[in-house]
Amino acid sequence: MFRKVLIANRGEIAVRVMRTLREMGIGTVAVYSDADRTSLHVRMADEAEHIGPPPSAESYLRIDRILDAARKHGVEAVHPGYGFLSENADFAAACEDAGLVFIGPSAHSIRAMGSKTAARQTAIAAGTPVVPGTDRSVTVEEAHRFAKTHGYPILLKAVAGGGGKGMRRVDREADLDAAFRDAASEAERSFKSPEIYVEKLVEKPRHIEIQLLGDRHGNMVHLGERECSIQRRHQKVMEECPSPLVALHPEMRQAMGEAAIRAARAAAYYNAGTVEFLVDREGRFYFLEMNTRLQVEHPVTELVTGLDLVKLQVEIAAGERLPFEQNEVAWRGWAFECRIYAEDPFNGFLPYPGKLTRLTRPLGPGIRLDACVYDGWTVPMEYDPLLAKLAVWAATREEAAARLLRALREYDVGGIRTNIGFFRQIVEDDEFRAGRLHTGFIEEFFARREPPVPPPDFAAVAALAAALHTAARNGTGSANGVPGNAWREAGRNELLR
Amino acid sequence: MKFHLVLNGKPGRIEILAPAPECRFRIDQEPSREAQVEIPEPGVYSILMKGRSYDARVEETANGLVVVIDGFRFEAEVTDPRRWVRSSGGKGGKGVQSMVAPMPGKVVRVLVSPGEEVAAGQGIAVVEAMKMQNELKAARAGRVLTVTAREGATVAAGDVLATIE
Numbered sequence: 001m002f003r004k005v006l007i008a009n010r011g012e013i014a015v016r017v018m019r020t021l022r023e024m025g026i027g028t029v030a031v032y033s034d035a036d037r038t039s040l041h042v043r044m045a046d047e048a049e050h051i052g053p054p055p056s057a058e059s060y061l062r063i064d065r066i067l068d069a070a071r072k073h074g075v076e077a078v079h080p081g082y083g084f085l086s087e088n089a090d091f092a093a094a095c096e097d098a099g100l101v102f103i104g105p106s107a108h109s110i111r112a113m114g115s116k117t118a119a120r121q122t123a124i125a126a127g128t129p130v131v132p133g134t135d136r137s138v139t140v141e142e143a144h145r146f147a148k149t150h151g152y153p154i155l156l157k158a159v160a161g162g163g164g165k166g167m168r169r170v171d172r173e174a175d176l177d178a179a180f181r182d183a184a185s186e187a188e189r190s191f192k193s194p195e196i197y198v199e200k201l202v203e204k205p206r207h208i209e210i211q212l213l214g215d216r217h218g219n220m221v222h223l224g225e226r227e228c229s230i231q232r233r234h235q236k237v238m239e240e241c242p243s244p245l246v247a248l249h250p251e252m253r254q255a256m257g258e259a260a261i262r263a264a265r266a267a268a269y270y271n272a273g274t275v276e277f278l279v280d281r282e283g284r285f286y287f288l289e290m291n292t293r294l295q296v297e298h299p300v301t302e303l304v305t306g307l308d309l310v311k312l313q314v315e316i317a318a319g320e321r322l323p324f325e326q327n328e329v330a331w332r333g334w335a336f337e338c339r340i341y342a343e344d345p346f347n348g349f350l351p352y353p354g355k356l357t358r359l360t361r362p363l364g365p366g367i368r369l370d371a372c373v374y375d376g377w378t379v380p381m382e383y384d385p386l387l388a389k390l391a392v393w394a395a396t397r398e399e400a401a402a403r404l405l406r407a408l409r410e411y412d413v414g415g416i417r418t419n420i421g422f423f424r425q426i427v428e429d430d431e432f433r434a435g436r437l438h439t440g441f442i443e444e445f446f447a448r449r450e451p452p453v454p455p456p457d458f459a460a461v462a463a464l465a466a467a468l469h470t471a472a473r474n475g476t477g478s479a480n481g482v483p484g485n486a487w488r489e490a491g492r493n494e495l496l497r
Numbered sequence: 498m499k500f501h502l503v504l505n506g507k508p509g510r511i512e513i514l515a516p517a518p519e520c521r522f523r524i525d526q527e528p529s530r531e532a533q534v535e536i537p538e539p540g541v542y543s544i545l546m547k548g549r550s551y552d553a554r555v556e557e558t559a560n561g562l563v564v565v566i567d568g569f570r571f572e573a574e575v576t577d578p579r580r581w582v583r584s585s586g587g588k589g590g591k592g593v594q595s596m597v598a599p600m601p602g603k604v605v606r607v608l609v610s611p612g613e614e615v616a617a618g619q620g621i622a623v624v625e626a627m628k629m630q631n632e633l634k635a636a637r638a639g640r641v642l643t644v645t646a647r648e649g650a651t652v653a654a655g656d657v658l659a660t661i662e
Contacts, residue, residue: 342627347599351627354601354654358540358554381602381626381651409567414540414556421568454569457546459504462564464522464532465542465553466573467500467511469562474577 001318002026002076002101007041008066008091009081012372012388013296014041017079020310029073031066033059035380040372047073054382060084063091067098077101077317079310083384086293089114103317105271105292112267113290119263123287126266128259131202131278131286137195140180147176150200156180158187159195166190169201202286204438205278207231208243209291210260211301213312214270215322222257223301223309224331229437230426232349237442238423239297239337241304244397244435249283256285263287272298272313296339296389299368303335303393334400335393338408338423340371342385345422353381358414362407366393366400379416387418397435401427425449503561503574559597559655593642596633596659598652602626607648607659613641615661622646622658635661 004027007014018028018041030045035054042048049069052059059065061084070078078095080086086104093107104110113119123130132150134142137159147154147170156179158166166187168179184194206229214220227243228236246252260275267290274295276288298309316322342352359375371388379385392407394400408424426432429445498513515521517534524530533545542553556563561574606623609615620632621641639661646658 344600350600350631351602351629352600352654353626357556358538383627385627412554412565414554414565421570424568452569454566457549458551458566458569459571460524460530461532461544461546461551461553462566462569462571462573463502463504463509463511463524464520464534464544465555465564465566466502466504466562466571466575467498467513467522468517468520468534468542469540469555470500470575470577471498471513 002314004029004046004073004075005077005079005103005314006031006066006070006073006075007045007079007081008060009079009084009086010036010039010041010060010372011383012370012386013081013083013294015044015372016370017081017310018044020308020314021079023308024311024314026314027075029069029075031060031069033382035382038377039380040374040377049073054380056084056383063088063094066091067094067100070095070098070100075100077103077314079103079313080293082291082293082296087114087291101317103271103313105267105269105273109267109269109273110292113269113273113292116289119289120287122266123263126262128263128275128287129285131200131288133199134197137197140177143180143196143198144173144176146198147173153201153203155199155201156183156196157199158183158191158193159197160191160193161187166196202278202280204440205229205280206243206245206437207236207276207288207439208246208256208279208285209274209276209295210256211295211298211309212260212264212269212273212275213309213316213322214264214273215316216270216319217321219322219325220261220264220269221322221324221326221329222260223305223307223329224253225256226295226297226300227437228297229439230432230441231439232345232442234439236297237339237341237419238426239300240397240400241300241335242331244437245279245283247397247435252283252285259285259287263290271316272309296386297337299370299389299391300335300337303368303391304331304333305329306332333393333395334397335391336400336404337389337391338404338419339386340388340390340411340413340423341419342379342387342416343419344417345419349419351381351385352417353379353385354416355379356413356415358412360410360412362390362410364407364410366403367407368392373413387413398433401433425452499578501576501578505571505573559653594636594639594661595657596621596635596661598624598654598656598658599633600624600626600631601653602631602651604646604648604650604652604658605630607644607646608632609641609644609659611641611644615639615641621661624652624658633658637661 006029007017021028028045030042030048031051032042033054051065085091089107089110092102095102112122153171156168166183168183170176170179188194208225208227211223225243226239226241228239230238274291277285279285343349355378368391373387392403394403405427411420500511502509502511509525512523520532520534535543540555544551554565564571602624605625608620615635617637619635623632642660642662644659
């Protein structure tokens with residue numbers, strides 16, 4: 001086993017990885033930019049090395065500086081976390097060239113699954129279902145034939161496209177010719193290429209993904225699914241295991257698990273990885289992409305399977321065999337995770353960096369908190385504003401939701417805005433409680449949401465607290481903050497009347 | 498001690514009749530109430546009232562105070578009429594709108610200059626935080642009085658970037 005590992009990341013995931021390394025008796029080396037000198041991952045590590053100024057391109061994305069740090073501190077392996085260099089095949093290759101073990105898949109596997117188009121080809125070759133599409137530019141006649149085969153609605157997309165330009169939804173045959181013309185001319189204007197391809201439109205899809213784990217001896221298992229349909233700006237904010245849909249149709253887990261393993265095997269995959277699927281309302285699933293790294297939301301799988309994915313990643317990287325087989329994987333109970341961000345959900349999810357002035361963490365039964373924050377820490381404005389991941393476990397979905405609500409009520413962060421209150425409203429939403437999830441959930445939630453009304457007396461208590469606080473601040477205040485001078489002054493004023 | 502109070506936009510008065518910990522207070526013309534108040538942590542008021550327990554967390558912001566009770570947020574502006582000391586900075590004079598940064602970040606672009614006429618909804622400045630750029634827009638039409646935002650400068654939430662008459 002390794003004696004010392006460098007974590008090429010920051011924030012909560014660096015802290016998460018260090019916790020397991022410490023439990024395994026492995027030394028930890030942190031790297032940090034100027035913005036992170038006082039961040040928790042630096043404070044927690046055994047050793048730390050500065051790698052540059054705040055912008056990631058000059059620090060956390062600098063392969064040369066990270067490898068220099070690894071050499072200087074004499075580490076044997078590098079854990080990339082998620083984001084930054086974790087899915088960079090050149091980094092994986094550079095580690096191996098430098099005689100370091102990259103705790104993840106091979107550079108070859110990362111490349112095979114790296115781009116969406118390469119991954120789609122790999123999946124098709126492996127017989128894993130993908131969203132039906134033409135994968136190349138078509139004529140309007142070919143678009144008609146595609147729609148006849150796969151049915152409406154369909155989506156016309158610009159081959160050279162992006163950002164929704166040259167994209168048209170078509171619901172019936174009568175609209176196809178006009179939509180095709182519009183899409184092609186918009187594509188021509190935007191990208192100087194009128195080429196259009198066609199895809200089947202999956203309406204109100206769920207996002208369900210399969211966690212995989214494979215060793216370097218050809219063994220691979222799946223650890224079941226996670227449902228990640230609750231997203232804002234196409235980014236997951238809340239995840240759960242199992243998926244409410246899969247819980248109703250248990251055969252889906254095996255079918256999706258096997259499809260995911262087929263796709264990963266086609267890329268000669270090992271270590272931890274995740275295959276993401278879109279699932280339509282009939283329960284049909286389609287390969288979306290593969291994440292060749294540890295996922296942000298891995299804790300819900302850990303809570304339900306009882307496994308430590310980081311420990312397994314490290315053991316696999318050290319050449320060990322998977323310590324169990326597929327039929328030994330068991331799923332028990334239900335877990336949720338909320339990504340606690342420094343942002344204002346009621347103001348377009350605007351990021352809200354700044355200094356934490358107060359922090360109370362939820363504790364007690366069934367709570368897991370992966371965080372990088374402490375009271376007095378300033379959330380840097382240079383990076384993703386993820387503060388913490390709050391995960392809960394309970395025997396059933398209903399109990400887990402009640403526990404999550406309880407934990408969110410205990411969670412208090414002062415000085416900055418967070419999405420904690422937003423999650424409370426989601427957990428109390430009827431559609432959420434019923435498990436009727438899809439990737440447009442948050443937009444629909446905003447449309448139907450009624451802002452919660454505070455119970456009676458809350459306003460009076462708030463007024464009292466505000467008045468006492470002002471009195472204490474205007475006066476010098478006594479030891480316990482109760483108004484001192486201001487109070488005496490008020491008495492004098494009364495006498496002068 | 499009497500205070501003028503604007504709580505979530507609603508004006509009123511609060512009078513403290515007896516100090517903490519055995520506190521008595523009156524809001525507007527309502528009957529007086531009793532509350533037992535302790536301050537276990539700075540800025541945290543543990544208030545027992547009519548047998549119920551409340552943790553009120555008070556935060557000072559650029560626009561006044563924010564009180565959070567069980568996740569409910571109350572924005573409070575408290576003024577002591579005897580002192581005429583505002584508990585916070587203000588919103589500027591009549592007819593002048595201050596464009597304040599809604600979040601901390603870096604000014605990446607300033608889109609107007611002093612003296613310029615702007616239309617309602619016109620972009621004033623672009624502030625970037627956590628890789629997201631946000632354009633601040635004028636709430637109504639007017640003439641730009643001052644521009645304090647400088648490209649490349651770091652700003653805190655509530656910092657005035659420009660004023661419009």
